[in-house]
Amino acid sequence: MQLLLALFFLLGIPSGAPDIHSLKHFYTGVSQVPNFPEFVIVGLMDELQVEHYDSNTRRYVPKQDWANRMTEDDPTYWDRYTQIARGTQQWFKGNIEILKQRLNQTGGVHILQLVYGCEWDDETDEVNGFHQFGYDGEDFISLDLKTQTWIPLVPQAVISKEQWDKNKAWLDQQKHYLTQECPEWLKKFLEFGRSSLMRKDLPSVSLLQKTPSSPLTCHATGFYPDRADLFWKKDEEELHEDVVKGEMLPNHDGSFQMSVDLDLSGLKDEDWGRYSCVFHLAGGQEVSKRLDKRDIRTNWKTNDGGFPTGAAAGGVVAALLLLTGCIMGLIVCLKKPPQASETSSSSGEDPAMKKGSSEEQSMLKPLHEGRVQRGSSH
Structure with a gap:
């Protein structure tokens, strides 16, 4: 039951209305869950899965034929994000252990999740971005783009908020990605997959x-x-x-x-x-x-x-x-638990794979330049 709760806690992110398109990426890292990948990434465009990675296959791959067009402008797209995903997998594994220590937990099943992305209204051009973590089936901490502050959703997340709110440069990066870069990627996916994404069939x-x-x-x-x-x-x-x-x-x-x-x-x-x-x-x-x-x-x-x-x-x-x-x-x-991926790093470099102090590697920092911006340390 705990696993099922964890896999669905992020479904509250609002889905698009008729003229609203969404690009969402979900990450899920698990500890001691039998017959389930240790780490999974899923990218959804208008609720249709377009990208996937898991710790069993260790490959970041397209799930729609038209998603292969991502290599038209970037031939190394899938290989580069495969390497990033592998590094992110280790990041999740380490931070689950840090969370267990913070919450005085020992063994048992534990699940850390992240969702981030944006929605775009093609009539009004309005954009809405979201970035949220969850742990063990409960919302943990969420970014408020209007105030550019983190909102702790459980008492244990207050320490994260206090540290992350101090990094104003990173918060500015977050806002730029979620309101500028993410909608650009969304429109690119929409252009490539228009025939599928705009499909409407009556039953x-x-x-x-x-x-x-x-x-x-x-x-x-x-x-x-x-x-x-x-x-x-x-x-x-x-x-x-x-x-x-x-x-x-x-x-x-x-x-x-x-x-x-x-x-x-x-x-x-x-x-x-x-x-x-x-x-x-x-x-x-x-x-x-x-x-x-x-x-x-x-x-x-x-x-x-x-x-x-x-x-x-x-x-x-x-x-x-x-x-x-x-x-x-x-x-x-x-096969498709709520998880995330990235597809927008301008440099292709994963900060989670950079060497740094123990402060740098502390828990619950967003993971990547571009798609997932970096957070401050705890």
Whole structure:
């Protein structure tokens, strides 16, 4: 449970609205977690994974074909950041030990994470940057760009704030990267991957029911991107009672699926036509399906031992879709935990690999020139 909490603590970073694009990089370092890489880096462009590194493969690689275009202007891009990632891996390992000492911890599972990046509104040109650390599944410390100060999110982070706030030059660098350089990289990724990143696919929507007494499931699959919602309405008003919303899951082809259940136990026959399931995709596109008994797919048997017309195939297909989504969701959790990467160092040099005093190597300094600017010592 602690691992799962740690892997998802950063999901509160706001995702883009229809006209907002985001570039996020996540780092995760772990200690004593079996069957999980010691260190992982993931870069997301509009929530789509574009870059990856882990301590098992020890290679920084593109995850989209179009991301290979990063070498058009910089042929050494992937090799250089492979070397940087390897150095960062050691930095995380050492700083987990420092944190354990600070918090009087001994053995057990421990996880240190960092997320940083920016959002850009392509209509208003507004930019929002973020830079935040987490430890053992809890937010630890976050940068406030408006005041250019660090905000401790737990009492143990106060010492970090006190030291980091003194380094004004570094804070200026942070602001410059998050508000100037990061949006430039974001626009570059957007240009390279426009056909994928600007893709919008509406789903197929089905009504599914295991038995006549089971809740009715509205299932939408095949949509993209994941900035979407699915809900039940009655007389054009969204329902919140007697409704259970499922988790959004990825499909094997990169699209997504989700479902929402409606309790039919108190529903009168004459009221069925007043209900509808609505899928809403970012940007305003919708698919609506009116509640109709003839459209319900199920695999329950009738009195004569057969199946209702068209029900068996629909039920089996739906079950397979849900199973596939669950498997893919598990793979995402194991292969793509919230982590970060870098892609913007002008010099390609990793300060974490420079030699320095013990003060220089103290805990929770951001890691790289450019993408992740350097912090002051503790």
